[in-house]
Amino acid sequence: MTATFIYIIAGYALIIILVYVIQEKFIFNPEKLKQDFLYKYDVPFKELFFDVEHGVRINGLHFFVKNQLGLILYFHGNARSIKGGARYAKDFYRYQYDVVLVDYRGLGKSNGRRAEKAMYNDLQIVYN
Numbered sequence: 822m823t824a825t826f827i828y829i830i831a832g833y834a835l836i837i838i839l840v841y842v843i844q845e846k847f848i849f850n851p852e853k854l855k856q857d858f859l860y861k862y863d864v865p866f867k868e869l870f871f872d873v874e875h876g877v878r879i880n881g882l883h884f885f886v887k888n889q890l891g892l893i894l895y896f897h898g899n900a901r902s903i904k905g906g907a908r909y910a911k912d913f914y915r916y917q918y919d920v921v922l923v924d925y926r927g928l929g930k931s932n933g934r935r936a937e938k939a940m941y942n943d944l945q946i947v948y949n
Contacts, residue, residue: 845935849899849900851900851935852900852901853927860882862884864911864914866884867882867883867885868880869881869882871923871943874942877932877943879943879946879947881903881924881947882910884914884920886914889917889919890917890918891918891919893920894921894947895910901928903922903924925940926939
């Protein structure tokens with residue numbers, strides 16, 4: 822009975838370690854885009870690039886309107902990329918707000934590896 826208990830505990834510990842190691846695969850669902858990918862929308866926009874670190878560039882899109890009331894800086898969730906961002910931006914620009922959507926490192930056309938501390942720095946650079 823004691824050996825069985827030890828095997829169960831060891832198996833459980835192994836599962837916990839495995840889940841910890843591969844947890845990002847459960848959390849993030851990145852969509853990578855080729856650097857020559859062309860965004861196409863039926864509203865005015867401009868593609869942006871932010872150099873956040875040596876060799877690391879963050880990609881963004883700026884949807885703009887005439888006589889804007891302000892600017893919304895929109896950071897999407899943990900999946901996909903800003904490629905489908907026009908559907909979110911429309912909720913703001915239809916009320917006369919410019920919208921800037923940004924991809925994180927490793928998503929869309931942004932390069933680099935995801936890292937939580939780096940993300941805070943990247944987003945501060947975009948904000949500035």
